[in-house]
Amino acid sequence: MIATLPLRRVGPARRSAARARPAATRRRGRSTVRERKANLTWEVRSFASASAAIALGFVLALLYLSQTTAISAGGYELQRLQAERDEVARQSALLEVRLAQLDSPARIEADATRIGLVRVSHVLVVPAEKLAIRR
Amino acid sequence: MRTDEALPARRGVIHDRNGAILATTVDLRSLYAIPALIPDLDAAAADLAVLLGRDPAELQARLGSGAEWLFLARRLPEETARAVEALALPGLGFRLEPKRLYPNDGIAAHVLGFVSDDGLGQYGVEGWYDTLLRGVDGRLVAERDPAARELAMGLREARPPRDGADLVLTIDLAIQTAAERELRAALERESATAGTIVVVDPLDGAVLAIASVPSYHPAGVAVADPETLRDRAIAWSYEPGSTMKAVTVAAGIEAGVVDRTTEYEDLGYADIGGRRLHNALGRAWGPTTLTEILERSANAGAVMVGAKLGPELLHEYLLRFGFGAPTGVDLAGEIGAQVRPLAEWYPVDVGTAAFGQGLTATPLQLAMAYAALANGGTLYRPYVVAAWRDADGEHRAAPLPVRRVVSEDTAAQLRAMLTSAVDEGLANRAALQAFSVAGKTGTAQIPSPDGRYVDDEYISSFAGFFPASDPRFVAVVIIERPESRLLGTLTAMDAFKGLAQDVLRYARVQPDRSP
Numbered sequence: 332m333i334a335t336l337p338l339r340r341v342g343p344a345r346r347s348a349a350r351a352r353p354a355a356t357r358r359r360g361r362s363t364v365r366e367r368k369a370n371l372t373w374e375v376r377s378f379a380s381a382s383a384a385i386a387l388g389f390v391l392a393l394l395y396l397s398q399t400t401a402i403s404a405g406g407y408e409l410q411r412l413q414a415e416r417d418e419v420a421r422q423s424a425l426l427e428v429r430l431a432q433l434d435s436p437a438r439i440e441a442d443a444t445r446i447g448l449v450r451v452s453h454v455l456v457v458p459a460e461k462l463a464i465r466r
Numbered sequence: 467m468r469t470d471e472a473l474p475a476r477r478g479v480i481h482d483r484n485g486a487i488l489a490t491t492v493d494l495r496s497l498y499a500i501p502a503l504i505p506d507l508d509a510a511a512a513d514l515a516v517l518l519g520r521d522p523a524e525l526q527a528r529l530g531s532g533a534e535w536l537f538l539a540r541r542l543p544e545e546t547a548r549a550v551e552a553l554a555l556p557g558l559g560f561r562l563e564p565k566r567l568y569p570n571d572g573i574a575a576h577v578l579g580f581v582s583d584d585g586l587g588q589y590g591v592e593g594w595y596d597t598l599l600r601g602v603d604g605r606l607v608a609e610r611d612p613a614a615r616e617l618a619m620g621l622r623e624a625r626p627p628r629d630g631a632d633l634v635l636t637i638d639l640a641i642q643t644a645a646e647r648e649l650r651a652a653l654e655r656e657s658a659t660a661g662t663i664v665v666v667d668p669l670d671g672a673v674l675a676i677a678s679v680p681s682y683h684p685a686g687v688a689v690a691d692p693e694t695l696r697d698r699a700i701a702w703s704y705e706p707g708s709t710m711k712a713v714t715v716a717a718g719i720e721a722g723v724v725d726r727t728t729e730y731e732d733l734g735y736a737d738i739g740g741r742r743l744h745n746a747l748g749r750a751w752g753p754t755t756l757t758e759i760l761e762r763s764a765n766a767g768a769v770m771v772g773a774k775l776g777p778e779l780l781h782e783y784l785l786r787f788g789f790g791a792p793t794g795v796d797l798a799g800e801i802g803a804q805v806r807p808l809a810e811w812y813p814v815d816v817g818t819a820a821f822g823q824g825l826t827a828t829p830l831q832l833a834m835a836y837a838a839l840a841n842g843g844t845l846y847r848p849y850v851v852a853a854w855r856d857a858d859g860e861h862r863a864a865p866l867p868v869r870r871v872v873s874e875d876t877a878a879q880l881r882a883m884l885t886s887a888v889d890e891g892l893a894n895r896a897a898l899q900a901f902s903v904a905g906k907t908g909t910a911q912i913p914s915p916d917g918r919y920v921d922d923e924y925i926s927s928f929a930g931f932f933p934a935s936d937p938r939f940v941a942v943v944i945i946e947r948p949e950s951r952l953l954g955t956l957t958a959m960d961a962f963k964g965l966a967q968d969v970l971r972y973a974r975v976q977p978d979r980s981p
Contacts (some may be wrong), residue, residue: 399619406618421562424492425544431487432567454967456900456977458879 468609468621473733474564475601478630480578480591482639485854487569489578489592489684493562494541497550501529501536503557510555514538517549536571541565572683574642576697577635577676581799588687589695591633593798593852598854601630628669631856636672636849641665644968645675647942652961653679656926656948662698662829663965664942668837670865670929671846673795676700676830676937700795703803703826704944707910709929710822711760711768713835714775716880717783718757720872722734723774726879728756736769739813743769743821746909746952757883760906761891765821772820780816781808786871787835789827794868795848803827822908835871835943836929838885840937843877844870885934894957896930900977901970903931904937905962906954912947923947926954928962931972935978939969 432438480489497518504510505531515522518539527535541563542550550558566581579590587596604627610621616622616807645663665675678698696702718724734750735742745751745765751758759767772780785792790805803826806815818824830848838845847866853886854861872880883903887893893907908927911919927944931937943961948954 402618407615409618410615421493423491426569427487428490428492428569431490434486435570435573436640437570437573437646440643440647453899454971456981458977458980 467612468607468891469614470605470607473604473606473624473627475603475627476629477564477566477581477585477601478599478854478856479632480599481632481634482574482637482642483635484638486639487632488574488635488637488639489566489568491564493567494544494565495547495560496540496563497538497542497547498531498559498561499536499538499759500534500557500559502534504529504555505557510557513553513555514550517546517553518542534950557796566685568684570639570643572637572681573646574676575681575684576638576678576699577637577642577673578684580687582687589730589798590697591635591797594634594796594853595631595851597774598856599630599633602628604628604934628857631850631854634853634855636667636674636852637676638674640972641969642675642974643676644965645677647963648968649677649679651964652945652957655960656945656954656957658697658817658945658954659716660946660947661941662702662944663667663961664699664829664833665965665969666833666940666942667832667839667847668840668846668937671834671837671848672852672865673830673848673850681837697797697799698944699829700793700797700800703801703828704826704925704946705910705913706822706832706929707908707925708763708765708768708821709832709836709906709908709927709942710825710827711763711820712785712839712880712884712906712929713783713789714768714771714780714820715756715760715883716839716872716876717780717787718771718775719879720783720876721775721779723779724756724771726756726883729753730736730770732762732766734766736766736773736817738769738773738817739815741814741817743814743817757886758891760883760887761893763892763907768821769817775816775820777808777811777813777816780819781805781811783871784819784825786845786869787838788831788868788871789825789835793828793830793834793848794866795830796850800830801828801829811893822910829942829944832927832929833940836942837940838871838938839877839880840931841877842874843872844868880936881937884930888930888934892955893959895956896928896962896966898932898963898966898970900979900981901932901966901975902934902978903930903932903963903966904934906957907959909952909955922951924951924954926958928955928958930962932966933975933978936975938975939966941965941969 477491479487482488501507508526511525512522515525517888524526528538547560566576577590579588579592581587581592587593587599592599595866605625607623609617611617645665649661649663659680663677663681666775676697676699680694682694731972732751732754734748735744746763751762751764754762754767784805790802792800792802805825815824834845834848845868847868849863852863871910881904884906885902887899888903888905893905896903896905906929910925912923914920925944925946926948927942928944930942941962943958945954948957950957
């Protein structure tokens, strides 16, 4: 709440009247000036406070807006990164499947047959014990 | 605007015992179109038809159907999706949709099962462990901007999904592939349309491979013949024939009614219950020992042991070896096959059951019975899932011994006798050069609907384990209706031998015999 007081103008006639007044009156006059000065300071302070509050509110609003925008943008970025991660994982799974296909014994055997390889008809077994004895 | 959407849980990955991926779920891109935004529908249809391998007229018709929004192709291969994306046509877009992929195509199809269009696991591991694999979907309520982007400052309530568990199977992809190759080769040689190979670890009941033909591709179930979906290792039964003689002889030794020195005079037939049961081709072997019953596959000898056991004991041992009830394997769709209640047995049934007729078994039941003989007499429950990993960590399945069916001594005697059946007997074709093999052939007749047997059609099989001195693998090979009829067992033994050679080399098993 901003309080305002009307400012009074002090004219030359009133200044001469004041000179004519006795000391007590002059003292009273000085205290009035001080009050006026005090009143003025309070008015300025109130104005400044009000302005600062407005500015602070504005800054806070700006801050809030920028934060909200940043969070929203971050959220979208997060979703984009999640989608990217999911796609990489999907591609990885597809590659694993492809690897399993290539490793399949049936496929290897079919390829071997296609290039003319044949199964061994006889497997030679060399007993390890005899070799060990010879050594 | 506020949206409320489900967050789908990722379906678990299925690995083989060495970590190879057998089934996994990947999001693939589905192509949609908003025809109103496409400037030239005819040109777009022509371009897309080339990339999608579709008829341009069909695409034109779809784009011109008046729909505001429509899918043009679902779950495209990534290369195709990239090519379509490169066209940069306005009015086209992609949406991700999950797809179950099987990198090894149809390998182990019956073990794996498949996932239906609505995301439910069917058959095999996918069916049995569906709840575990599927996980729990999450939920997200969020405020979004007009571009459907989630607002960072908006309302957000999320319950994250709990992904399905990853499974590690006991199946070994290399052994599985070898089993399927040998089975297909055998069926082709015999112009047969159906057959099975089962490989198990006798020491704990872990299933290493199940090959079943006819088969299907798990990703193409919609067009598969329903009969191909049947896993013949667990959901089909047959009269096992002579492979059952090993069980009869084991029961006789365990019960103390015969021993390895027991001899009888083989006349080529045996009379029991008022019926005369003949050896194959009516051959009379003369003086025959217990081991020679298995070497020669003498029906009369099996009848002799069965008669000594009597119906009660024989029936009891059949049940103890796991016949007549599901094995409990963790695969969807298993049947128990049939061993009729003792009260329904005719006197002749003691004789026929002794050599594997008049009762039925699944190939897996037979494999587990042989596994019991191989491991020293303990019947294990077969299992396919070795471990699963979820948010709580890794859980391991423990092997489950069901019961002791014969003593270690009896099992050791059977191992020796079955080894002799391969080394000296009719099963010699299954012998390996540097490894001992134990096993028994089987030629079963096929029952017809009128209660008799189908003329001149058989089911040929071979059940065995290797190395016989320290069994690491049990395998059962079955060929339905081989072209060579009674000689179909030769092809079954060839398949067994080819598989055994591959498996032993792959597993780096030390030879137990001099080459």
